[in-house]
Amino acid sequence: MAQSRPSGPYRLVTVNTAPDRAKRLIGRVVEDLKDKYTIIHAANVTAIEEVQKAVEDNKPDLLFTASMWTPVESQRAIAIAKGVNPDIKTFSLPQGLQVERGPDAVVEYIKENLPALLG
Numbered sequence: 001m002a003q004s005r006p007s008g009p010y011r012l013v014t015v016n017t018a019p020d021r022a023k024r025l026i027g028r029v030v031e032d033l034k035d036k037y038t039i040i041h042a043a044n045v046t047a048i049e050e051v052q053k054a055v056e057d058n059k060p061d062l063l064f065t066a067s068m069w070t071p072v073e074s075q076r077a078i079a080i081a082k083g084v085n086p087d088i089k090t091f092s093l094p095q096g097l098q099v100e101r102g103p104d105a106v107v108e109y110i111k112e113n114l115p116a117l118l119g
Helices: 019-032 048-058 071-084 097-101 103-118
Strands: 007-015 037-045 062-065 089-092
Touching: 007 019, 007 048, 007 071, 019 037, 019 103, 037 048, 048 071, 062 071, 071 089, 089 103, 097 103
Parallel strands: 007 037, 007 062, 062 089
Antiparallel strands: none
């Protein structure tokens, strides 16, 4: 059976107050899914107020909000991103996932949910 090419590339901006952790966890997801998707981690912002500029500057296809944000904060970040690009695909990790279940759970959660997001 012929190997199909990965879909993408998808440009990703993350909203995470721990940029090194965001880069490390997204790096694991990118590596684990490289046969299916080409994902470029274009930027991380550490504050919701930085989302608009990051989306304008990086023109991402995807925006992920990390598990330190409340649902209200995540929705605010998503609303800002969609205000710049109505077609951006967004994904919010459940609040507390990293703290309660650790980085492996975060990576698994993203990998489980990404196919539905990217369709």
